[in-house]
Amino acid sequence: MVLNYIWIAFILLAVVVGCVQFFFFGQTDVFGEIVNSTFSSAKSGFEISLGLTGVLSLWLGIMKIGEQAGVVGAFSRAVSPFFRRIFPSVPKDSPAFGSMFMNISANMLGLDNAATPMGLKAMQQLQEINPKKEQASDAMIMFLVLNTSGLTLIPVSIMVYRAQMGAANPADVFLPILLATYFSTLAGLISVCIAQKINLFDRVILLTILSLTLIVGGVLFLSSQLPEQTLTKWSAIVSSIILLLVIVTFIIMAMVKKINVYDAFIEGAKDGFKTAVGIIPYLIAILVAVGMFRASGAMDLLTDALASLFALMGINTDFVPALPTALMKPLSGSGARGLMVDAMTTYGADSFVGRLACMMQGATDTTFYILAVYFGYVGIKQTRYAAICGLIADTVGIIAAIIIAYLFFH
Numbered sequence: 001m002v003l004n005y006i007w008i009a010f011i012l013l014a015v016v017v018g019c020v021q022f023f024f025f026g027q028t029d030v031f032g033e034i035v036n037s038t039f040s041s042a043k044s045g046f047e048i049s050l051g052l053t054g055v056l057s058l059w060l061g062i063m064k065i066g067e068q069a070g071v072v073g074a075f076s077r078a079v080s081p082f083f084r085r086i087f088p089s090v091p092k093d094s095p096a097f098g099s100m101f102m103n104i105s106a107n108m109l110g111l112d113n114a115a116t117p118m119g120l121k122a123m124q125q126l127q128e129i130n131p132k133k134e135q136a137s138d139a140m141i142m143f144l145v146l147n148t149s150g151l152t153l154i155p156v157s158i159m160v161y162r163a164q165m166g167a168a169n170p171a172d173v174f175l176p177i178l179l180a181t182y183f184s185t186l187a188g189l190i191s192v193c194i195a196q197k198i199n200l201f202d203r204v205i206l207l208t209i210l211s212l213t214l215i216v217g218g219v220l221f222l223s224s225q226l227p228e229q230t231l232t233k234w235s236a237i238v239s240s241i242i243l244l245l246v247i248v249t250f251i252i253m254a255m256v257k258k259i260n261v262y263d264a265f266i267e268g269a270k271d272g273f274k275t276a277v278g279i280i281p282y283l284i285a286i287l288v289a290v291g292m293f294r295a296s297g298a299m300d301l302l303t304d305a306l307a308s309l310f311a312l313m314g315i316n317t318d319f320v321p322a323l324p325t326a327l328m329k330p331l332s333g334s335g336a337r338g339l340m341v342d343a344m345t346t347y348g349a350d351s352f353v354g355r356l357a358c359m360m361q362g363a364t365d366t367t368f369y370i371l372a373v374y375f376g377y378v379g380i381k382q383t384r385y386a387a388i389c390g391l392i393a394d395t396v397g398i399i400a401a402i403i404i405a406y407l408f409f410h
Contacts, residue, residue, distance in 0.1 A: 006289075006328070006335055007285060007286065007289050007335075010289035010290060010292065010293045011289050011292055011293075013293060013296075013298050014034060014289075014292035014293045014295070014296040014298055015034075015292075015296070017296040017297055017298040017301065018030045018031055018034050018295075018296040018297075021296065021297055027297075030295075030296065030297070033295045033296075034292050034295045034296055036295070037288075037291035037292055037294070037295035038288050038291065038292060040291065041284070041287040041288045041290070041291030041292075042284050042287070042288055044287060044341075044345065045280070045283040045284035045285075045287040045288070046280060046284060048161070048164050048165075048283060048341060049277070049280040049283055049284075053272070053273055053277070057268075057269040057270075057272030057273050058269070058272070059160075059272065060268040060269060060271045060272035061264075061265035061266065061267075061268035061269035061272060062246070062247055062250055062265070062268070063268055064264045064265065064267050064268025064269075064271075065250045065251060065254050065259070065261055065264045065265055065268070066246075066249075066250035066253070066254075068254060068257075068259050068264045069250055069253035069254035069256075069257055069259055070253065070257060071249065071250060071253050079101070080097065081204050082204055082205065082208050083097060083100070083101070085198070085202055085204050085205050086142055086189070086193070086198060086205065087100075087139045087142060087143075088198070089129075089137065089138055089139050090126070090129065090139050091129065094125065094129065095125055096122050096125035096126050096129075096139075099118055099119075099121045099122035099125055100122040100143055102118040102122075103118040103119040103121075103122055103147070104146060104147075104151070107147065107151060107152065107365070119143075119147060119370075119374060120373075120374065120377050122143060123140065123143070123144075123374045123375075123377060123378050124377070124378055126139050126140050126143065126378075127140070127378040127379075127380075133379065134379065134380060134381045134382060135380065135381075135382040135384065136375060136380050136382060136383050136384050136386055138196045140374075140375075140380070140386075141192060141195075141196075141383075141384060141385065141386045141389070142192050142196070144370060144371060144374055144375070144386050144390065145188040145189070145191070145192050145386065145389045145390050145393060146185065146188065146189065147365055147370050147374070148188065148330075148364065148365045148366070148367040148370050148371070148390035148393060148394065149181070149184045149185040149187070149188035149189070149364065149365065149390070149393035149394075149397065151181050151182070151184075151185040152177055152178065152181045152362050152363075155173070155174065155177045155358075155362040157337075158173065158177065158340075158358050158361055158362050159171055159173075159174070161337070161340065161341060161344070161358075162344070162349050162358060165341065165344040165345065165349040165354075166349050167344075167349035167350055167354075168349075168350055172350075172355070173355055173358045173359055173362070175219070175408075176355075176359050176401075176404045176405060176408050176409075177358070177359050177362035177363065177401075179216055179219065179400070179404050180359055180362070180363035180397055180400040180401040180404050181362060181363050181364070181397060182212065182216050183216075183396055183397060183400040184363055184364050184393045184394065184396050184397025184400065185393065186209065186212075186213070186396075187392055187393045187395075187396035187397070188389055188390065188392065188393030188396075189209075191388075191389040191392045191393070192389050193205075195385050195389065283337070283338065283341075286335050286337070286338030286339075287338045287341065287342065289338075290338050290339055290342045291342070294342065294346070299324065302324065303320050303321050303323070303324070306320045306323055307320045316406075318352055318353070318410065319352075319353075319356055319402050319405065319406075321343065321346075321347065321353045322343055322353045322356040322357040322360055323360075324339045324343075325339040325340050325343060325357045325360045325361055326360040326398045326401075329360065329361065329364055329365070329366060329394070329398075330364070330366060330367040330368055330390075330391065330394050336360075336361055336366070337361060339357065340357045340358055340360075340361045343357035344357065344358070352405065352409050352410055355405060355408075355409050356401065356402065356405040356409070359401040359404070359405055360398060360401050363397035363398060363400065363401040364393065364394040364397040364398065367387065367390035367391060367393075367394055368387070370390075371383060371386055371387055371390065
């Protein structure tokens with residue numbers, strides 16, 4: 001429903017701004033540009049979607065190997081002490097733990113489409129133990145905010161889009177996204193713990209947060225000591241090594257457990273093909289709307305207004321053209337994805353704006369969409385403070401993305 005209103009708003013605003021440009025500023029070619037943008041954007045959306053097929057098939061195939069090899073299960077057991085403390089109302093033997101972990105794992109790997117079915121299953125299992133069926137439980141809110149904070153270890157889908165858009169090294173945003181999304185998730189976790197009076201000084205919670213913070217802080221400190229070119233180079237190298245290790249580890253573990261690696265890969269790759277084909281109409285729809293919005297001059301008016309505001313505040317405005325992606329992300333993942341692609345198309349995949357738009361796409365998740373879909377699925381009407389905590393995480397994630405982008409790429 002939200003995306004419906006956004007899509008209509010983009011098109012109507014494009015027409016209104018186009019009329020203003022035509023009647024008041026004498027731009028007689030504006031309507032032709034708007035119409036031409038619909039054809040070019042539709043073509044771009046189709047070509048991008050086709051280009052996604054191969055890489056999505058590859059990574060979903062790798063994911064299936066890791067799942068059957070038991071790597072996901074091993075990691076689940078490793079984090080179970082932490083999970084039990086941030087979900088104290090969920091029984092230890094509840095199947096919701098497994099579903100929540102699979103959902104969060106898929107989100108960590110940047111596989112949004114794979115995460116949603118598992119997230120809905122987890123929400124249903126949490127609803128079964130919820131004493132107030134129309135009101136979100138504490139566990140539901142914690143789970144939802146962890147989703148909306150968008151913790152991403154391997155932003156597969158973003159790297160796929162960057163590869164398709166011609167980035168010299170699609171993985172160069174891997175480390176910056178990891179850092180930005182960590183701060184987003186940390187903000188969301190702390191805000192919910194405070195609201196639910198969960199003891200942040202519990203030994204397991206405190207050690208987990210401190211350990212991760214020290215690692216992230218160390219990465220940021222080392223990053224600040226390196227020249228920009230060296231930092232970008234080593235970020236790309238480290239990103240590539242980690243991704244390669246993931247693939248090799250999954251395959252070796254599958255071989256140890258005598259899993260048919262080839263068959264597992266094919267099974268996952270088939271899902272990748274279906275996913276790539278399935279997003280074609282959605283990507284075309286949002287790219288056409290965004291294309292019309294840009295061709296009418298409305299996007300320039302928005303960014304110019306924001307740039308003027310930040311300039312008056314004495315803030316560097318190079319990040320402003322990437323802000324539409326950040327503003328769209330809490331409302332619609334596909335809408336933000338379309339704006340991310342539009343930013344890379346307009347400014348270049350390896351430009352500061354193109355990279356920052358990718359970081360904003362990866363730093364948070366679609367707060368209002370997830371809230372509507374997950375809670376609506378189980379009939380929750382009273383969402384309590386879920387939206388507030390989710391937006392806190394979004395805001396911190398976007399600010400972190402901007403600061404880290406300046407550190408790495410500016």
